[in-house]
Amino acid sequence: MAPTKEYALLCLENPLLDIQAQGDAALLEKYGLKPNDAILAEEKHLGLYEDLLNNYSAKLIAGGGAQNTARGAQYLLPPNSVVYLGGVGDDKYAAILHDAVKTAGLRVEYRVDPKQPTGRCGVIITDHNRSMCTDLGAANHYDLEHLKSPEVWKLVENASFYFVGGYHLTVCPPAIMALAEEAAKNDKVFVFSLSAPFIPQFFKDQLDATAPYWDYVIGNETEALSYAESHGLETKDIKEIAKHLAELPKENQKRPRVAIITHGTEPTIVAEAGKEVVEYEVHPIDEKLINDTTGAGDAFAAGFTAGLVAGESLARCVDQGQWLAKLSIQELGPSFPFPKQTY
Numbered sequence: 001m002a003p004t005k006e007y008a009l010l011c012l013e014n015p016l017l018d019i020q021a022q023g024d025a026a027l028l029e030k031y032g033l034k035p036n037d038a039i040l041a042e043e044k045h046l047g048l049y050e051d052l053l054n055n056y057s058a059k060l061i062a063g064g065g066a067q068n069t070a071r072g073a074q075y076l077l078p079p080n081s082v083v084y085l086g087g088v089g090d091d092k093y094a095a096i097l098h099d100a101v102k103t104a105g106l107r108v109e110y111r112v113d114p115k116q117p118t119g120r121c122g123v124i125i126t127d128h129n130r131s132m133c134t135d136l137g138a139a140n141h142y143d144l145e146h147l148k149s150p151e152v153w154k155l156v157e158n159a160s161f162y163f164v165g166g167y168h169l170t171v172c173p174p175a176i177m178a179l180a181e182e183a184a185k186n187d188k189v190f191v192f193s194l195s196a197p198f199i200p201q202f203f204k205d206q207l208d209a210t211a212p213y214w215d216y217v218i219g220n221e222t223e224a225l226s227y228a229e230s231h232g233l234e235t236k237d238i239k240e241i242a243k244h245l246a247e248l249p250k251e252n253q254k255r256p257r258v259a260i261i262t263h264g265t266e267p268t269i270v271a272e273a274g275k276e277v278v279e280y281e282v283h284p285i286d287e288k289l290i291n292d293t294t295g296a297g298d299a300f301a302a303g304f305t306a307g308l309v310a311g312e313s314l315a316r317c318v319d320q321g322q323w324l325a326k327l328s329i330q331e332l333g334p335s336f337p338f339p340k341q342t343y
């Protein structure tokens with residue numbers, strides 16, 4: 001991949017430790033969880049984490065949607081290309097995250113909260129489904145003060161690409177808006193992920209405030225459908241929804257917006273403002289090789305965004321996203337194979 005300047009890509013969201021295990025219908029029912037979903041934990045869910053660790057031989061794996069994307073993009077780009085921001089505690093879970101990002105060569109600038117525990121995401125695997133239940137902890141305390149601190153803001157000013165996970169809308173919209181405005185003002189690239197159906201559903205106003213700043217918006221079919229429903233679009237056609245996203249009003253008129261909607265093994269849908277929608281077949285994979293699809297979308301976003309940073313064509317960015325997603329689903333959790341594979 002072409003050399004880029006150092007830390008050209010800056011990512012922001014919620015660093016989490018995934019507590020992941022093979023589960024069953026009874027476990028899902030016990031906590032009132034759907035087989036395939038991502039939600040914020042309520043009081044009734046808080047026993048899940050110990051339950052997974054004690055009774056389901058759960059594994060601890062570095063997670064957090066955009067942190068997975070940041071690791072994936074760094075996997076493909078030259079050393080020192082990606083920096084990631086978010087909030088953690090001062091505990092053994094944070095130490096695990098530090099080890100994982102170090103191995104991945106990802107630079108992190110965490111806001112460390114001495115009083116809050118590092119965020120946890122319970123991941124229950126049943127067949128090819130994964131149900132995620134997140135207790136944000138310290139990740140919920142990320143703030144604008146950290147982003148605007150001189151050392152961190154210097155990294156913001158230096159970067160040319162920003163990637164923000166929509167999950168962060170539940171945490172610190174002002175930090176997202178600060179990055180969005182910085183991007184528009186300086187004609188930098190702002191990439192945004194819809195993250196989960198509950199974001200367009202329950203964080204609609206916060207989401208809509210970021211929309212004019214999206215240069216690239218990435219989601220999957222369930223997120224697109226949730227967007228359509230919460231915004232009163234009279235369609236369930238993914239192509240129509242992608243087109244709608246691409247044509248929304250835009251702050252920086254120098255870049256036409258592109259909406260990218262992945263759809264499992266169905267073709268990826270790409271709508272660029274003012275152009276026809278294009279579909280890209282995914283890379284076929286033998287069902288038997290699929291280990292775990294947790295983080296497939298994050299890996300797609302990683303391959304795609306790394307392509308943008310390297311100045312590749314839109315078609316190649318999509319293809320690289322699909323390629324990295326295919327590699328990631330053969331691993332346990334949102335991980336990438338070592339020794340490294342090259343695109």
Ligand code: 26A
Pocket residue numbers: 013014016017018038039040062063064065066068121132133134136167168170294295296297298334
């Ligand atoms: C605010 N919420 C709910 C979340 C998340 C999240 N990352 C950030 N914020 N809920 C789940 N995840 C992460 O999604 C990855 C798979 O795409 C999990 O940590 C998991 O690694």
